[in-house]
Amino acid sequence: MSYTPSPSVTGQIPLIMEVYEDEHLLLSSPDTKWYEIIKNFPWQDYREVAALYYDALYHFNKTCVPPSSPPDTGNSEDKESAKQRLLFDRPTMDKTVPVLYEPEFQKVPARTVSPLSVAPGIVPQRPGGPKPKCFFAMFAAFLGVSIMGFEPVPENVRFFLTSNPSFARVCGFISEGTDESYWYRHIPCLRKIEQSDQIMTDYGLWNRVKLDEVRKNTEQKIIEKENKIVGDTTHYYAYSGFETVVYTDENGKEQRKSQSRMTKNCRCKDRDTCSHPWEMSDDGAGTIVKGCRKIIWGHKASVTGLPQQGIPLDARCVADAATHDSQTFFPHISALFDDFPELSPWFATALYDSACDDPKLKQMFEDKFGIHLKTSLNPRRRKTVTENLPKFMDKLTPYGTLTCTAGYDMNFRGVRQDTEKFIYQAPVGDNNESVCSGCEYRTECIAL
Secondary structure: OOOOOOHHHHOOOOOOOOOOHHHHHHHHOOOOHHHHHHHOOOHHHHHHHHHHHHHHHHHHHHHOOOOOOOOOOOOOOOHHHHHHHHHHOOOOOOOOOOOEOOOOOOOOOOOOOOHHHOEOOEOOOOOOOOOOOOHHHHHHHHHHHHHOOOOOOHHHHHHHHHHOHHHHHHHOOEOOOOOOOOOOOEOOOHHHHHHHHHHHHHOOHHHHHHHHHHHHHHHOOOOOOOOEEEEEEEEEEOOOOEEEEEEEOOOOOEEEEEEEOEEEOOOOOOOOOOOOOEEEOOOOOEEEEEEOOEEEEEEEEEEEEEOOOOEEEEEEEEOOOOOOHHHOHHHHHHHHHHHOHHHHHHOOEEEEOHHHOOHHHHHHHHHHHOOEEEEOOOHHHOOOEOOOOOOOEEEEOOOOOEEEOOOOEOEEEEEEOOOOEEEEEOOEOOOOOEHHHHOOOHHHHHOO
């Protein structure tokens, strides 16, 4: 069986080892690296997280109550007023609200499970209930789905566990028979997988694993040191509805902004008149502009990483997806260095696209981090340059077109990285010769 507990944990060397033919095929195939990774999963490194998980699971089951309507607060706020209130509470409207979403994790009130007492297939027994599903098997299932290139969400985990016996077996689960009763080794139902994911999220265990992995990889030099850090944003489609809210700005002008539809967390028959508070049905969703004709209703995340190795270091949710990309990079770097202060001396340069082409932002990076922020040029923020150009060069447009005094547009050839200089070359005329050959400024220009 996969995940055979160590003799130091069980006190008994396994007497029978089942070997399946597909194990040899999957281990030898270059297309199934996920199997090799899960098969050789270093579960000893995750004992501390496993112990926290079992304590969190026990606390969750004790405090979990069936969903019910919240208490009546006597709130008489109408729907339109709630729209305005929630609109002006968003980070894109209130500059005092943090741009990045910072979750508040629950804490386990007491530690009762020892990390040395748990292992794959060895779970703590609580009085008055069945054994919980094995943490290591559940963790391996989420990890395996991610390694295979799919989104590690409960629905995908359940699908692969039930449709791929080899995957379920290497994770540590056994398929359930037709009339078999509950056993902690059986493949969990979707509700159990969702519960596990919720506990890992609410108690900050996914976040802890993320921090531990990055720190371990940097300490062991699996992630090598680089002097550049790069940032960008990505988006996820929001499967929710939105509406247009009309409001008046500080100048008294009427404006419009897309916002998630309003709802109430209650089961009252008449929600429009009950006194429970209004809230957004999909908090954090917003309008993401990807181009002049491409607008997406979704959620946004900020990502930082190492450009030469192509390794992401951190990803953070943006509190309001309508936030401009230029406002996410600085707070993300600050949060990254708060979590990993040992990485701060690594970087001398930060790279971003034209969204961060702002002198004030670049100065903030210099002042706080001592990092030189390099960005692509944003033509909309630039004017045509006519001063401090090389001799006989007349102008440089915001789009990088260099025009000489004779009116010819130079051809762009590249960049000298060491001197940070652009390389241009004179164009060729109709006679396949350089336009400089017949130019009236040729003698003086070549003499430079």
